[in-house]
Amino acid sequence: MKGLAVDKGTRVTLNFALKFTDGQVIDTTFDKEPASLEIGDDNLPENFEAYLMGMSAGERGDFEVPPEKGFGQHNPSNVQMFQRSDFSADMVLEPGVMISFADARQSELPGVVSKVEGDQVTVDFNHPLAGRTLIFEVEILDVEPAQPTH
Structure with missing residues (x-):
């Protein structure tokens, strides 16, 4: 059975x-x-x-x-640019570092730093997979x- x-x-x-x-x-x-x-x-x-x-x-x-x-597919509009000054001065910003942001509804939104160039920090909010x-x-x-x- x-x-x-x-x-x-x-x-x-x-x-x-x-x-x-x-x-x-x-x-x-x-x-x-x-x-x-x-x-x-x-x-x-x-x-x-x-x-x-x-x-x-x-x-x-x-x-x-x-x-x-x-x-889902990787969505280019989920990749955002920030200024270095948007982050606390002691925060380590390098590719691969995960940062937690609050979205408009104050829900936690994880993002991964994908690139740091001068004062520009690129953060990818796509799911890692x-x-x-x-x-x-x-x-x-x-x-x-x-x-x-x-």
């Missing part, structure tokens, strides 16, 4: 790995505790949940995730009905 299939209203325990197409691992649970999540709880982006639908315990899958279904095709490897360990929330 086949167990419960992954669908809305289920709690899934799984191991996963997110990799670049060259095999470089970005994140994985295969070497630690498995992840447990409720479908639709936003722990996993909806597009990634879609790959799990219909799978049941004991199944494995490898999915190639194009940018549109992953973290934007524009990348990813491999989503998954092993479903358990699927059970989600507990109703009171």
Whole structure:
């Protein structure tokens, strides 16, 4: 008998790995505790949940995730220029440094310094995985009905 299939209203325990197409691992649970999540709880982006639908315990899958279904395409308008004076004098500004900004709604918005030239600081607000095709490897360990929330 086949167990419960992954669908809305289920709690899934799984191991996963997110990799670049060259095999470089970005994140994985295969070497630690498995992840447990409720479908639709936003722990996993909806597009990634879609790959799990219909799978049941004991199944494995490898999915190639194009940018549109992953973290979106790289958007040039998400790259902003700032003056060095916009930052505190003691802040280290060099390529790769992540800085947290507050957006118009005061939500946290992370940006990564991509270039520093003289007084110009270029910050990229695209998701670090934007524009990348990813491999989503998954092993479903358990699927059970989600507990109703009171």
